[in-house]
Structure formats: C-alpha cells, structure tokens
Amino acid sequence: MKHRYIFVVGGVMSGVGKGVTTASIGKILQSRGLHVTAIKIDPYVNVDAGTMNPVEHGEVFVTDDGDETDQDMGNYERFLEADLTSTNYMTTGRVYQTVIEKERNLEYKGKCVEVVPHIPLEVIRRIKNAAQMAKADVTMVEVGGTVGEYQNILFLEAARMMHLDDPENVLFVLVSYLPVPKHLGEMKTKPTQYATRTLNSAGIHPDFIVCRGEQFMDKPRREKLSVFCNVKPEAVITAPDVPSIYDIPALFESQDLSSTILKKFKMKPRSTDLRTWKAMADVQRTAKRTVKIGVVGKYFATGDYTLSDSYISVIEALKAAAWSHKVKIQLDWINSEDFETHPKSISRLKEYDGILVPGGFGTRGIEGIIAAIKYCREKKVPYFGLCYGMQLACVEFARHVLGKTTAHTVEVDEATVDPIIHVSPIQLKNIRENRYGGTMRLGAFDCKLQPGTLTAKAYRASVISERHRHRYEFNNDYAEAIEKKGLMITGVNPGSGLVEIVELKNHPFFVGVQFHPEFKSRPLNPHPLFKAFIGAALK
Numbered sequence: 230m231k232h233r234y235i236f237v238v239g240g241v242m243s244g245v246g247k248g249v250t251t252a253s254i255g256k257i258l259q260s261r262g263l264h265v266t267a268i269k270i271d272p273y274v275n276v277d278a279g280t281m282n283p284v285e286h287g288e289v290f291v292t293d294d295g296d297e298t299d300q301d302m303g304n305y306e307r308f309l310e311a312d313l314t315s316t317n318y319m320t321t322g323r324v325y326q327t328v329i330e331k332e333r334n335l336e337y338k339g340k341c342v343e344v345v346p347h348i349p350l351e352v353i354r355r356i357k358n359a360a361q362m363a364k365a366d367v368t369m370v371e372v373g374g375t376v377g378e379y380q381n382i383l384f385l386e387a388a389r390m391m392h393l394d395d396p397e398n399v400l401f402v403l404v405s406y407l408p409v410p411k412h413l414g415e416m417k418t419k420p421t422q423y424a425t426r427t428l429n430s431a432g433i434h435p436d437f438i439v440c441r442g443e444q445f446m447d448k449p450r451r452e453k454l455s456v457f458c459n460v461k462p463e464a465v466i467t468a469p470d471v472p473s474i475y476d477i478p479a480l481f482e483s484q485d486l487s488s489t490i491l492k493k494f495k496m497k498p499r500s501t502d503l504r505t506w507k508a509m510a511d512v513q514r515t516a517k518r519t520v521k522i523g524v525v526g527k528y529f530a531t532g533d534y535t536l537s538d539s540y541i542s543v544i545e546a547l548k549a550a551a552w553s554h555k556v557k558i559q560l561d562w563i564n565s566e567d568f569e570t571h572p573k574s575i576s577r578l579k580e581y582d583g584i585l586v587p588g589g590f591g592t593r594g595i596e597g598i599i600a601a602i603k604y605c606r607e608k609k610v611p612y613f614g615l616c617y618g619m620q621l622a623c624v625e626f627a628r629h630v631l632g633k634t635t636a637h638t639v640e641v642d643e644a645t646v647d648p649i650i651h652v653s654p655i656q657l658k659n660i661r662e663n664r665y666g667g668t669m670r671l672g673a674f675d676c677k678l679q680p681g682t683l684t685a686k687a688y689r690a691s692v693i694s695e696r697h698r699h700r701y702e703f704n705n706d707y708a709e710a711i712e713k714k715g716l717m718i719t720g721v722n723p724g725s726g727l728v729e730i731v732e733l734k735n736h737p738f739f740v741g742v743q744f745h746p747e748f749k750s751r752p753l754n755p756h757p758l759f760k761a762f763i764g765a766a767l768k
C-alpha cells in the first residue's frame with residue numbers, strides 16, 4: 230500500500246496551534262474517506278513527557294499502551310477518533326536511546342555511528358513504522374519547535390531525506406504567524422517570509438503556508454506571500470482565531486484545503502462529509518442553557534502555560550459531555566488553597582451545578598480539596614473525582630464518616646495511622662531508588678463493574694478499559710468499612726483486585742475513579758461518565 234506523509238512545521242513562534250492544525254488537516258482528509266494517522270515529534274531530550282512539569286509543558290497525555298506523551302496526541306485522538314500508541318510519539322531522547330542501544334548490540338556491524346545519517350534514519354524508521362502499523366493512507370507528522378532552532382534540525386533532516394526519496398508522496402505545511410502590530414494596524418507578512426527562507430535553508434520548501442493570526446488575511450497579503458514565498462495562492466491558508474478549535478476543519482475546507490492536498494498528491498477527487506463534525510461544533514452557538522461546573526485544584530500558572538494546558542483533556546471531555554446534552558458549559562477554576570485560608574469561602578461552591586477534582590500530585594492545596602469534597606458529599610452536589618480526586622474522596626470519607634480523623638494518602642503523610650491510600654511494595658521501591666521515568670501504573674487496565682450501579686448504568690457494560698497514571702492505590706484493608714457506611718466499591722481490576730471506582734449511595738452523583746476517563750472522551754463520542762456527571766449537574 231502507498232503511504233503518504235504530511236510534515237507540519239512551525240515558523241515565527243511557538244504556541245500558534247501546530248497541533249490543532251495537524252489534527253484538523255488530518256480530519257478533513259479523513260472526512261474524504263482516507264485512513265489517517267498522526268505522529269508527534271517532541272524535540273526534548275526527555276525520553277517521554279512523563280518527567281516534564283505539566284505547568285511548563287502542558288498535560289501529559291497517556292496512550293492505551295501506557296506511553297506518557299505530549300498533549301497534542303490528545304488532539305489527534307479527539308479529532309481523528311483514533312487510539313494512538315507509543316509508535317506515534319517520539320522525542321530526541323527516545324531516538325538517541327534506540328540508536329545507542331543498537332550500537333551496544335553491534336547492530337551497526339562495526340561502522341562509525343554518526344549523528345548524520347544515523348539519527349535521521351532512526352527517525353525515518355519510526356515514521357514509516359507508524360504509517361505501516363496504522364495502515365494509513367496519509368500520516369500527519371508534527372515536528373515540534375520552530376524552524377531555525379537547533380533542537381529540531383535532525384527531524385527536519387529526516388523529513389528532507391524522505392522527500393528526496395519520494396517527492397510525490399511527501400508534503401510540507403508551514404504554520405506561521407502574522408502579527409498585527411497595534412501602532413500599524415495592519416497584518417505583517419515579513420516574519421513568515423523569513424520563516425519560509427529559514428525552512429528553505431534546511432532544504433525544505435513548504436507546499437502550504439497556514440497563516441495564523443488574530444484576523445482573516447486579505448487578498449493582497451495572500452498574493453504577496455504567494456510570490457515572496459514561492460507558493461501558489463490557493464496554498465496560502467488563512468487561519469484566524471476562532472471561538473472553538475473544532476471550527477478549524479470547516480475553516481480549512483472553506484478554502485478547499487483537502488482537495489488541494491489531494492491534487493498535490495495526484496490523488497483522485499473524493500467526496501467529503503463533515504456534517505456530524507460541524508453539528509457538534511455548532512452546539513456552543515445554538516444551545517440556550519448553560520451548565521456551570523467548578524474545577525477545584527491547586528492553582529498554578531507560569532509564563533505561557535496555565536491550568537487550561539495542564540488539564541486540556543478534562544476540559545475537552547467536559548465540553549463534549551455538555552454538548553451531547555445540547556447545553557453550553559461554563560468552567561471555573563477554583564483555587565483549593567482559598568478554602569484553607571478562608572474556610573467560609575467554601576459556600577461559593579453553591580454557585581455550581583457540579584464539582585470536579587482532576588488528577589494531581591503533591592501536597593499543596595490538598596486540605597482545601599478535601600473541604601470541597603466534604604461540601605459536595607454533604608450538600609448532595611454532583612461530584613466527579615479523577616485519580617487524585619478519587620483518592621481524596623476516600624480520605625475525606627475515612628476522616629468524616631468513618632471517624633478516622635487523621636486518615637490520609639501516604640503520598641502526603643507517609644506515617645499516617647490510617648493510610649486509606651497507600652503504596653505497593655513495587656512502587657515504594659521505585660520511589661526509594663529514584664526510578665521515576667515511566668514507572669507509574671500506566672496505560673489501559675480492565676475494570677469489572679458491579680451491575681446495577683450508577684457507573685454500570687452509565688457505561689452500559691460489565692467490563693470496561695480505562696487509562697491510568699498514578700503511583701498510589703486504595704488500601705483494601707478499608708474496603709469493608711467504607712462500604713458499610715455507603716461508599717461503595719463499584720469497579721475493581723479483575724487481576725489485581727485494585728479498586729478502580731467508588732460511588733456514594735443516596736447521592737445524585739458522587740463518583741471517584743482511579744483512572745483518567747478524560748483521555749478516552751471524544752467530541753463525537755463523549756465519555757459515558759462525563760455524560761452522566763453533566764446529566765446529574767443539569768438536574
């Protein structure tokens with residue numbers, strides 16, 4: 230089978246939406262009946278994203294096979310409705326690691342192993358392998374970083390070599406930025422011209438330029454970029470800021486992008502169908518009612534990154550669930566530390582239809598989160614706890630219902646007399662030996678649901694599979710005690726007996742899950758538990 234590749238590279242600056250552009254181009258090609266997969270190349274030396282601070286790098290997205298990857302992988306999964314694997318993700322560290330391992334195993338048969346060509350060749354091997362594994366007609370490859378940096382040169386070199394080898398089946402998209410300086414009030418094309426030249430100096434010529442900016446680009450600028458950057462006018466695409474990322478595929482199609490791509494690949498024209506996608510993206514414009522959800526956690530923001538990058542999958546899962554109920558969603562971030570300094574401020578939670586506590590690590594803001602959970606349990610406010618949000622719901626229950634006032638997770642209090650959340654001997658060893666990279670409980674695990682429960686009804690299944698990323702676990706010594714008092718264990722991993730779901734009796738919706746359901750939610754196929762949570766919030 231013939232595999233085609235589209236490399237997406239960034240110019241001018243980072244943070245302009247290469248990931249969403251990559252996912253959206255994938256989507257419009259998919260809507261023409263092509264089989265599409267996507268690869269993210271992260272130039273970092275980290276072997277995976279698991280050791281990167283989400284506040285700086287964004288969410289760590291987890292695949293079914295337990296890889297800790299970049300948040301863009303989540304965009305690909307959501308837009309392409311696909312389950313990707315570690316094959317679809319690489320970093321500089323990972324590529325070098327393989328080459329060094331091969332060298333140690335004498336696989337280069339005595340040759341000198343050099344940065345060029347051996348590193349780009351390993352990159353190419355990985356790209357082609359991903360295309361083959363997915364049986365993809367088209368493979369989108371996003372090269373992280375910006376052209377002109379040292380960091381991604383070897384990846385651009387790999388792309389150049391692939392194009393040299395098979396020019397008809399490799400295309401390049403440059404995602405650039407067109408600023409509108411306030412004192413001038415007009416859109417400037419020069420930075421994009423320079424970015425194109427920088428890309429040219431790496432031996433690559435863009436087939437398309439996607440022009441990000443606050444506004445639509447006008448005709449004179451399109452023509453100017455076409456002439457100065459040596460790209461046909463129809464291949465210069467305007468991509469202004471839009472209310473929702475889900476509007477971008479339609480925006481691209483309004484400029485015939487997918488048919489121009491097919492022409493470039495010398496493929497026959499094919500009909501397109503983006504109707505269901507557009508209908509999903511339209512709900513936020515047409516819906517009349519709004520559901521108000523509070524997300525409680527420790528607050529962090531540094532530089533360009535804030536909570537919204539760290540929890541992108543949670544946000545998208547909530548939106549998708551709300552839209553499936555044909556309502557808009559208002560999301561507020563609530564700093565749990567406020568409840569520690571001003572305990573009375575907890576009453577502000579009554580403004581919300583539902584409260585969610587997402588995953589997290591460490592000790593900061595924990596008592597505030599526990600106070601919020603107590604409020605939800607007592608006042609019967611719909612509560613959804615993800616991972617840490619489940620663990621802390623168990624801590625709250627142990628303290629205030631079982632009367633074990635100092636109960637805790639050993640992550641926060643190693644010496645607690647009531648370690649309701651504890652750590653397995655294997656994980657303890659990892660911690661003691663500082664083995665942190667890729668050693669959490671990661672990826673998809675089965676979970677057996679107890680029939681008749683709220684969760685089993687939401688899933689309409691008896692066994693489910695969900696993705697994990699955590700080190701600590703519910704301590705089964707407390708299982709009987711919590712169930713007696715009404716916190717039911719409604720989901721268990723069949724092999725290990727590990728508790729995966731707890732659910733409170735006689736409450737409209739109080740569910741804690743040890744896994745991360747947000748990773749499997751898709752805009753066109755929202756997650757059943759998020760749907761049930763929003764459903765309860767609407768009531």
Ligand code: GLN
Pocket residue numbers: 587588589590591615616617618620640698699700701702
């Ligand atoms: N910190 C907790 C653990 O490691 C929860 C992790 C999470 O929420 N992803 O078990």
